[in-house]
Amino acid sequence: MAGERRQVSAAPDADELRRLVARIAEQDQNAFDELVRRTAGFVTARCTAVIRNRDLTDDAVQRVFVKVWQQAERFDAERGSVIAWLSVISRNTSVDLVRTEERAGQRIQRATLQMTSTSHVLDDHGDALADRSAVAAALAELPEDQRRPIELAFFGDLSYTQVAEELGQPEGTVKSRIRRGMARLAELLEEAR
Secondary structure, X not given: OXXXXXXXXXXXXXXXXXXXXXXXXXXXXXXXXXXXXHHHHHHHHHHHXXXXXXXXXXXXXXXXXXXXXXXXXXXOOOOOOHHHHHHHHHHHHHHHHHHHHHHHHHHHHHHXXXXXXXXXXXXXXXXXXXXXXXXXXHHHHOOXXXXXXXXXXXXXXXXXXXXXXXXXXXHHHHXXXXXXXXXXXXXXXXXXX
């Protein structure tokens, strides 16, 4: 009817969520799946509010639910609701992930600055073509496991998480290979000058 409001899906029942968390503490996979089904939208919204990057948000949501599985026995209903508990876990996980990504970005910037400051490939007229050639030559000398992640991160403008997914490798491995590759690039460019 025209004046009738459609009822939006109600918030998950607090008592039922507490029961699900209690069952998860006993490693009940079905209870975990049900909690995820009921609260994934809420957790995603909380993570998105902090992160604002879809790829990182997906990573954060996954980490939140891993923590829920691992820490369900720590939930104390007397200290707050399951939704409040999920909210705190979501926010803390998102903030940690943003800080980690920022530190990684800063390390890449430092490595890039170091690489460009130690390489004097450009002549006095700023010949960008010579610079590109030197970088391309130096990249070609890197082992594939270092060169490919650097190409994806810098020329493909992908995040560490995206590079790791693209290569099917753990994110920590990708970060290490980029760091080692950048250090080697700086050395090669220094040798070329």
